[in-house]
Amino acid sequence: MPHSPTSPQPSAEARRPAPDRGRTLLGPALALVHTGQAPTRSALTSALDVTRATAGAVSAELEALGLITVDSSPAGGGRGRPSHRLAVDPSGPVVIAAQIHADGLSIALAGLGGRLEEPVHLPLPAATDPVRMLRAVALAGAELARASTRRCLGAALALPNPVTEPDGAALAALHFAWPSGTPVADLFAEQLRRADLGPRARTPLPSTVANDANLAALAEHRHGAGRGARHLLLVTSGHRGVGGALVIDGRLHTGSAGLAMEVGHLTVDPQGRPCPCGNRGCLNSETDPEALFAAAGRRPDPDRPLLDQARELARAAAADPQARAAVDHVTDRLGLGLAGLVNILNPDRIVLSGLHRDLLAAAPERLAAVVADRCLWGRSGRVPIVAAELAHAGLVGAAELAWEPCLHDPQAVAADRVG
Known part of the structure; x- marks a missing residue:
């Protein structure tokens, strides 16, 4: 596998004169357009800290490569010379x-x-x-x-x-x-x-x-709810189990061998449900779709996607007392896990995805309160908990x-x- 991907940053080479400076700027420039940080040539000029002529040459080269489009009709609205719009090429690779x-x-x-x-x-x-x-x-x-x-x-x-x-x-x-x-x-x-x-x-x-x-954390950091976060913690529950990831200064924290942040095996109830890993009460087995159905005393339809059914059950909490009790139970377990992670990692934003996004929508105040009550810094150090924005x-x-x-x-x- 390649190294952990990073957020686009102009390289050191981009700031010093060199005969091939234009080529060394192509990657950082493309990354800025790719992530929406350079929607205009003026923004690209500023982000790369180069002259307008250099930014124009770089954007023209990326356009010639079939990777971006440069709209010659100016993007106005500000003072000074209007700037051209930059976008990824919709017919590109x-x-x-x-x-x-x-x-x-x-x-x-x-x-x-x-x-x-x-x-x-x-x-x-x-x-x-x-x-x-x-x-x-x-x-x-x-x-x-x-x-x-x-x-x-x-x-x-x-x-x-x-x-x-x-x-x-x-x-x-x-x-x-x-x-x-x-x-x-x-x-x-x-x-x-x-x-x-x-x-x-x-x-x-x-x-x-x-x-x-x-990969979900990387996507949310570049294109979704994690934009602008310096220390982003993502926790998600998909069809089964729980995963987590940490992005620090734009780089995925994957540990010495790519195995860091297995948050699903953080224990939140020593007497809880068995986990496939052999332990009991892991976040993995206490806050995933199967755990929500177990808390509600219901069985999912085996012929329908489990995650879709769990989301429906979470949304039913507003009108269904049994669903409400199940959501509260699972939310409390999720809050315990998040509080432990906050104490260790000190993120500046938490993004919840999958079923956890629906639990946040169903019980936002409860989840925030559990995390704050179990966090070393209490309510004074509350970390924003937000819903993931990307559908896939x-x-x-x-x-x-x-x-x-x-x-x-x-x-x-x-x-x-x-x-």
């Missing part, structure tokens, strides 16, 4: 973004700017061993790439389990009983090599894998990972056309 859930697969093509095309959602294959699972993902992604008129530059996969760096091996893949250390990155790359990606894809297609919560944050985050080579060196990637 794409990457394959994929995500494996506990009960299904999601695949989409994604352009720059966090823009997903309509995702395809598929059931798990009948056999969920690593090879057949990854083959299903690769074939679905290849079908989308063949049908598109846009160049495909890479692929990335979000996994619901820890992923080691830099080798991309899956550890504790509890949902599917994969052997610990399964070389997912290598297997995914092999399945993509075998797939028919069509004539517009890079060959071989670069690919990588990462933990889904990490795991897929958007996977796209971010796939786009990293292009954001690092747009000219090199664009020069490597296809075939």
Whole structure:
């Protein structure tokens, strides 16, 4: 796997004269347009700390590479010379973004700017061993790439389990009983090599894998509710289990081997529900969709997506006393976990995604009160707790990972056309 992605920052080279200065600025400039921080050439000039002429040359080069558009009609409204609008090119290249859930697969093509095309959602294959699972993902992604008129530059996969760096091996893949250390990155790359990606894809297609919560945090930090946060904590519950991630100064904190922030295995009730990890009362087993149904004394419909049903149950709390009691119970457990994380990590913003987003909507004051009461700093140190904004944050985050080579060196990637 590549290093942990970072928020766009002008490099040191961007601030010193050099014969190839324009090329060294292409990556930082593209990243600024990609994240919406440079919607105009004037904003790009300021963010890169360069002259208008240099910003104009850089934006023109990115436009020539087919990555952004430069609108020659000026964007007015301010004093001085109006500036030209910059945007990612809607007909520019794409990457394959994929995500494996506990009960299904999601695949989409994604352009720059966090823009997903309509995702395809598929059931798990009948056999969920690593090879057949990854083959299903690769074939679905290849079908989308063949049908598109846009160049495909890479692929990335979000996994619901820890992923080691830099080798991309899956550890504790509890949902599917994969052997610990399964070389997912290598297997995914092999399945993509075998797939028919069509004539517009890079060959071989670069690919990588990462933990889904990490990728969701990266997506929210760049394109969603985490924008502007310096120390962002994301906690999420998807179809089963709980994940978490931390972004510090724009960089994912993944630890020495990519395994940091397994917040789902923080104990919040020693006498609580059993967790697949072998312990009891983990945040993982106390605040996910199954825990909410258990607290309500109800069983979900096995023929419908579990997360969708859990969200409906959380929304029913306003009128259903049984649902209200279940939401309060699970919210209290979530608050205990968040308070412990706040005491250790001291984030300046918490983003809740998946089912936790619905619990926040159903019991915002209760959740905030539990966190404040159990936090060392109490109410005086209350951390903003906000809802995630992105509909498919795991897929958007996977796209971010796939786009990293292009954001690092747009000219090199664009020069490597296809075939």
